[in-house]
Amino acid sequence: MATLSPLLKQATPVLAERGEGAYLYDAEGRRYLDFTAGIGVTSTGHCHPRVVEAAREQAGTLIHGQYTTVMHRPLLRLTEALGEVLPDGLDSLFYLNSGSEAVEAAIRLARHATGRQNIVVFHGSFHGRTMGAAALTTAGTKFRAGIGPLMPGAAVAPFPQAYRYGWDEDEATRFALRELDYVLATTSAPADTAALVVEPVLGEGGYVPAPPAFLEGLRERADRHGILLVMDEVQTGVGRTGRFWGHEHAAVRPDVLITAKGLASGFPLSAIAAPTAVMEKARPGSQGGTYGGNAVACAAALATLEVVRDEGLVANAERQGARLSDGLRKVAADHPVIGDVRGLGLMQASEFTTPDGEPDAATAARAHRAASDRGLLLLTCGAFGNVVRMIPPLIVDGAQVDAALELWAAAVADAV
Numbered sequence: 085m086a087t088l089s090p091l092l093k094q095a096t097p098v099l100a101e102r103g104e105g106a107y108l109y110d111a112e113g114r115r116y117l118d119f120t121a122g123i124g125v126t127s128t129g130h131c132h133p134r135v136v137e138a139a140r141e142q143a144g145t146l147i148h149g150q151y152t153t154v155m156h157r158p159l160l161r162l163t164e165a166l167g168e169v170l171p172d173g174l175d176s177l178f179y180l181n182s183g184s185e186a187v188e189a190a191i192r193l194a195r196h197a198t199g200r201q202n203i204v205v206f207h208g209s210f211h212g213r214t215m216g217a218a219a220l221t222t223a224g225t226k227f228r229a230g231i232g233p234l235m236p237g238a239a240v241a242p243f244p245q246a247y248r249y250g251w252d253e254d255e256a257t258r259f260a261l262r263e264l265d266y267v268l269a270t271t272s273a274p275a276d277t278a279a280l281v282v283e284p285v286l287g288e289g290g291y292v293p294a295p296p297a298f299l300e301g302l303r304e305r306a307d308r309h310g311i312l313l314v315m316d317e318v319q320t321g322v323g324r325t326g327r328f329w330g331h332e333h334a335a336v337r338p339d340v341l342i343t344a345k346g347l348a349s350g351f352p353l354s355a356i357a358a359p360t361a362v363m364e365k366a367r368p369g370s371q372g373g374t375y376g377g378n379a380v381a382c383a384a385a386l387a388t389l390e391v392v393r394d395e396g397l398v399a400n401a402e403r404q405g406a407r408l409s410d411g412l413r414k415v416a417a418d419h420p421v422i423g424d425v426r427g428l429g430l431m432q433a434s435e436f437t438t439p440d441g442e443p444d445a446a447t448a449a450r451a452h453r454a455a456s457d458r459g460l461l462l463l464t465c466g467a468f469g470n471v472v473r474m475i476p477p478l479i480v481d482g483a484q485v486d487a488a489l490e491l492w493a494a495a496v497a498d499a500v
Contacts, residue, residue: 095463098110101132102131105477106119106479117460117461118130118461124345125350128347128395139387143380143455148283153376156382162385175359176358177355180353182212182344185214185354185373191217191220196365203281204238205221207222207241218235219235220281220372239282242259243289244298245292259271278311278312281318283317284320284325284333285322285428290428299331300336315330315340317329317341317343318345319345323344324346326403339362343355349391351384404485408432413425415489415492423435423498431474433472434471452464
């Protein structure tokens with residue numbers, strides 16, 4: 085009798101039967117407020133009617149047309165729609181299935197386009213579990229331990245995690261940029277460096293937003309040294325942070341952008357975007373895949389983009405994210421075990437620490453479980469597992485945010 089791998093540990097005890105909007109329901113009909121959104125995937129909520137109808141209609145016409153064999157209209161229409169929201173100049177797209185695959189494709193493209201090997205990433209990064217992506221991932225050793233040797237050519241520079249260092253944001257930013265210059269002087273020579281790859285907000289690394297000055301400093305150094313700046317927008321893209329793209333909180337434009345998760349409301353789809361002049365430097369045969377750009381996933385993504393636009397979900401993410409952040413700070417003010425609250429838009433986190441400032445994963449785990457018991461589904465993250473994150477769908481409303489905050493306050497009180 086076959087069973088699931090014992091390594092597939094559930095973050096919550098819920099056996100989901102169905103989903104609707106911001107809610108999941110179990111077999112007994114109990115309703116849960118889902119502030120995980122499939123790890124930021126169900127951006128328009130569970131089973132948004134327009135996404136469901138688009139997928140249903142496409143599945144009855146063409147389920148899959150492999151895009152290096154035949155072309156299909158959902159892929160062409162999606163490309164046109166993404167062209168309306170991508171940063172200026174990023175006019176060429178390549179589609180895959182997952183964030184990890186898109187990261188791998190971006191690495192390959194950067195190396196081909198520059199003729200250089202090295203990739204610089206930043207401490208706390210999560211870029212995926214496949215071999216190349218894992219070599220770029222430093223959010224925790226669990227993602228890369230025991231599989232070496234890892235892909236060569238990866239160098240790591242500090243990320244400006246102000247709370248972790250005990251500094252203000254400006255000091256942390258100055259430090260991180262100064263240390264990046266040191267990495268370029270000692271570990272990865274600029275002439276050998278193909279790309280700087282960065283998340284606008286660390287995901288698995290603890291939901292730490294990159295200060296605008298940090299991203300702007302990366303842009304300046306990339307320009308100075310002829311390095312490509314790659315934005316990993318797998319989790320931050322498609323409105324999650326209150327801007328369509330997370331990097332738009334800063335005055336920067338990436339050379340390559342990676343998107344996935346919320347792009348298709350739960351259907352597997354990812355993409356990389358770059359200027360045609362960069363994309364055409366990829367070598368023949370380096371881009372492809374059996375399922376990338378699947379017709380049903382593309383139809384769902386097109387419907388997702390339309391819903392995000394028509395329902396004003398980017399502005400809603402900004403508005404409800406501020407409401408959520410304010411409420412989390414009020415809870416933290418009543419419970420000193422929460423040392424920091426941070427995030428952008430509907431990407432918010434509470435970090436648990438002991439009185440002497442050490443990570444407190446045990447209390448975070450108790451709060452996380454207590455929230456689930458009360459009907460609020462959350463996730464943990466951070467290198468030490470002491471950060472509880474909230475990722476509601478972009479359709480969440482004020483009443484649902486307030487309900488989540490009430491449940492969270494009670495869960496924290498249960499845990500301490």
